[in-house]
Structures are given as structure tokens and as C-alpha cells.
Amino acid sequence: MIAVVGQNESSTKVYIEIVKQLRMIIEKDGLKPGDKIPSERELSERLNAGRSSVREALRALELLGLIETRRGEGTFIRDFRGNQLVQLLSTFILQDQKAVRDVIETKYLVEMDCLRLAVLKRDKNDFQRLKAWVNEHNVEDNDFFIRIADLADNHLIYRIWQILVDYYQATNREEFKTNKEDYLELVEFLEQGDIDRVLIKYRRLRNLSYES
Template sequence: MTISQQKVYLDIVEQIRTIIDEDNLQPGDKMPSERELSARLEVGRSSVREALRALELVGLIETKRGEGTFLKDFRGNHLIHLLGTFILQRKEAKDDLIATKMLIEREAIKQACQRSKNETFVEIKELVEKKIEEASSVDLYSLFFSKIVESTGNFLLYRIWDIINEYFYSLRIELDEEKSRSVMRQLYEAIAMKDEQHALQQYENVLTLFHMEG
């Protein structure tokens, strides 16, 4: 594939993504047919077919024989497996991905201390109180930061964090159960008090309790 062909190909993929947004398609919804996409994009059906194959390859859409093509939940796609198989075999890449996760979580803590709404804290408090005894510490950590990152209101940031966190989950992770529960509670309380410096310190304390392999 030449550079010019690749650019056209990527443009078609991007335009299909735009159509998904414009049509407000949700996971499980049926995609426009090849014929309709070809007409809307004013490109050949063979080009549309290749772009759809690429989207299906990474699990973003699925084709059901005799029914059509449907949008899938991006969280159920093969992206994490592809990362693990090809990209993340290098230790440096794994370290970079985890570092990115930590950067997002630190920024989310800062924003939560500065401008989170009261209802966000109510949800987080209920989560901490409900899960702090029954959930594993790793699960509690993930649920907690899912709420914190979501509270930033930055959907793109949340989606990036969610994908990275799924990979993080695939590692062999251990977290000191007793110590982490206490620190997680202190982290929540610091955020609730909007004490950014103390919250960030408690976050660093949580990180020291992680033991990871892989």
C-alpha cells in the first residue's frame, strides 16, 4: 500500500467513525450498509469494505451473516490483547503505559480536589463504604479511580484511562490488603476535604503497596 493509498484508507476509517458519532450509534446498533456508506462517503464499495474489515479486525464492529454489521462495545475489543502480543513485550513500553496511567490518576485527583461536585463525593463515599470490606484491594483501587477519572468530565481522558487500566488488570498484581484499605480511605477523605497535597501524598502511599510482575 502506497502512502497516498494509506492516507485515503485512513480517511475512510475516520469518516466511518464520524458517521457513527453523527448517527449516535451505540454498542449493539446496526451499522449502515456498505452501499449506504459508499454513497455517503462518495467512495467505492471496495474501499469501504476494506475499512470495515480493519474495524472488525480490532473488534470494534462485527458482521452477522444475513443480518448486517453491528457496532461493538470498545471495551470488549482485542486492543489489549494486541498490545500485549506485539507492542508490550518490551519492558520499556509496559513501564510507559503504567506511567501514563499514573499521570492520568494524579491529574484526576488534582481536578477532583479543585472542582468535583458534591454528588461525585457521595458516589465515591458509598463506593468506598460498600466495597472496602467485600472487594479485593485491586478491585477497590480500580473502581475508585474509575469514579475519580470520570468526575473530570473529560470523556477522552476517561476512555484512555479505561483501556490502560484493562491492560493493568492483565498483569499479575498484588496489593497489600490491610494497608491499602486504610490508605484508600485516607485518600478519599483528603479528596473530600479538597486537600490536594495530602491527597497526592496518599496516592503515592498507595503506589508503594503495589507489587507487579509481567
């Protein structure tokens, strides 16, 4: 019983390997969001793999929102957003009440973190611009916090927040009414750098007593 010298690459699944290779191709060719990546058939040849294996890799990346496929056109790189992912994960995860509570709680925590970061990293000018924006627009809660998350200058936590928002909306909660004055006041405190007042105001905005 002679040990067979496996030609398979040390048990690493092909589609995982393809994902890595693909990442290298993207880097080497300097491809950016919106650009087209090689076709499935071409990748299949270049990487010495079956087209089905290439597809498994692409489907996985698609589910993660890293690429986008358009039938008849090709496959394109995409800026990471957890679209399909969240939608599918939510049906797997948001099953009990506890999970829903966790989503809400976490969303609030992250939003408060963003407020803290904004105060730390930004100056009066940034907040005055925000104030002007609030005055000029019909403020939606998400739009407002998108700007807060942006001011936090941390792409990762911004992504996390986006995902939480998606989860949050997947729970189909009733919207609560928003007053422009509340947001203005919040920005006012941000401008003053008074993080304590900011958070107090935030809790009031969310109708939180003391929790979280």
C-alpha cells in the first residue's frame, strides 16, 4: 500500500485557492470598483481550474458583495457593501426576540461610538457644515447618521453600522418621528465638544432611559 503522492494542493479547496488568486489578479492589474474582471472561462483557463470551481468562488464573493455579475456582460468589482449577505444572514440569524434586541442595542452602541469619534477627530468647521446640511434638508435619521459615521473617519465601523442598519430594517420596526430641532441640538453639542451632552441628547432621541 504505497502512499499516493496527491497532486491535490494540500487539501486546500480549489475555490478557496481561486479566491486568493483572484485577489492577486485584481491587485496586480490594479483593478478598482466598477472594473471588469476576466470572464469565467478565461479564469478557468488561466488558473487551470474547471469553470464550475471558478463559479463557486465567484458566487461566494458575490454573496459577500465584493463583486457583481451582469449576465451577458461580465463580472465587475464592487465596493464592499453587505447587501445579499445581510439579507440572507438575517433570515438565518434574526430568529428570536433576543437577537432583535441585540441588533437594536448594538446599533445604538455603534452610533454612540461614532459620535464619540466625531467629537475626538473633528473640529467646529465640520460640525458647522453638518448643521448647515441639517438646516437645508429634510433630515432622515439614517442620512443624518451616515454623516456622523462619516465624520467618525473609520471605514470599518461605518460598514458595521451599515450592516446593522440593514439588519435593523429587516426587523420591520415602526419608524419614529424625527424633529429637525433635535438633530440641530445634537450637532450643537457636537460643535461644543461636549460629549456628555451629546450622548444624553442621543439617548433622548432614541427614547432610551438609561440603558445602553
